[in-house]
Amino acid sequence: MTEAAPAAPTLLTAWKAAQARLKDGRIDSPSIDARLLLEVAAGCSRTDILADPYRVVTPDQQALLDGYIDRRLKREPVSRILGRKGFWKIMLNVTPDVLSPRPDTETILDVVMLAFQPHQAFTLIDLGTGSGAILLATLAERAGARGVGTDVSTEALAVARENAANLDLDNRCDFIRTEWAAGFGEHSFDLVVSNPPYIPSGDIPGLDPEVRDHDPHLALDGGPDGLEAYRELAPEIMRILKPGGTFAVEIGWDQGPQVKALFEAAGFENVIVVKDLSDRDRVVTNGPDPRTNPIPKM
Numbered sequence: 001m002t003e004a005a006p007a008a009p010t011l012l013t014a015w016k017a018a019q020a021r022l023k024d025g026r027i028d029s030p031s032i033d034a035r036l037l038l039e040v041a042a043g044c045s046r047t048d049i050l051a052d053p054y055r056v057v058t059p060d061q062q063a064l065l066d067g068y069i070d071r072r073l074k075r076e077p078v079s080r081i082l083g084r085k086g087f088w089k090i091m092l093n094v095t096p097d098v099l100s101p102r103p104d105t106e107t108i109l110d111v112v113m114l115a116f117q118p119h120q121a122f123t124l125i126d127l128g129t130g131s132g133a134i135l136l137a138t139l140a141e142r143a144g145a146r147g148v149g150t151d152v153s154t155e156a157l158a159v160a161r162e163n164a165a166n167l168d169l170d171n172r173c174d175f176i177r178t179e180w181a182a183g184f185g186e187h188s189f190d191l192v193v194s195n196p197p198y199i200p201s202g203d204i205p206g207l208d209p210e211v212r213d214h215d216p217h218l219a220l221d222g223g224p225d226g227l228e229a230y231r232e233l234a235p236e237i238m239r240i241l242k243p244g245g246t247f248a249v250e251i252g253w254d255q256g257p258q259v260k261a262l263f264e265a266a267g268f269e270n271v272i273v274v275k276d277l278s279d280r281d282r283v284v285t286n287g288p289d290p291r292t293n294p295i296p297k298m
Helices: 011-024 030-042 046-051 059-073 078-082 103-115 133-141 154-166 201-206 228-240 256-265
Strands: 084-087 090-093 122-127 145-151 173-177 189-194 241-250 272-275 281-285
Touching (some): 011 030, 011 046, 011 059, 030 059, 030 078, 059 078, 078 084, 090 133, 090 154, 103 133, 103 241, 103 272, 103 281, 122 133, 133 145, 133 154, 145 154, 154 173, 189 228, 228 241, 228 256, 256 272
Parallel strands (some): 122 145, 122 189, 145 173, 189 241
Antiparallel strands (some): 084 090, 241 281, 272 281
């Protein structure tokens, strides 16, 4: 009796098999990672997996998915495998030259959405822009805004420019290679944002492989105590921010009091520490606190 050939994989069985491999490999969020990788490998959407679960996955699609899973098991992040990452409400290209945007950074957007009304005209600068995530997410939400992103990395700026063009936002922003705000005049911007390097140098070897081995160390290393960038940023932000303007910078979860003190020493008043959705200190700002003020509906 001839043995029956194994059934061709379907969207459902391919997803479950990929999920099982990732779970066995002790990968965080195996279900989400498997789905994201399957969507690209099989050219399907989340809705397709749910509504058409028995759609056959071709051998080429399965081979591509298997390769993606192999890479994820080696702790390569999904964003690096696919070359893109969602942030706030936009999709960004990411390369090894830029930090992969994280949900924690969206806390800055929570502050900005409260500080500036939907149709308000204002100018902003994103210091150390990387992929352009904070700047471009702000421009996408606030049609009256115009902005500048700075970075010391030519390669990062190329990624940011590409993202701006893909989002049709390149007519409202510029990207300039410079150290923080060097070259900009006093009182130039209504809003200053930044996600600077804040990991203490000695802590980098102990980071998760997804971060340590795949994010550029230039975007991670905050010097011996992790506060080097803030010592430079606080007086620079005071210099370029318009009177009455708002700043918001991301911090490490245990750096709130120290960074707050640095900005107060630079002359800022009403400085607060804002928590992220995991209830950890995440942003230092002189703006409103989104955890105590409702974010207005669009």
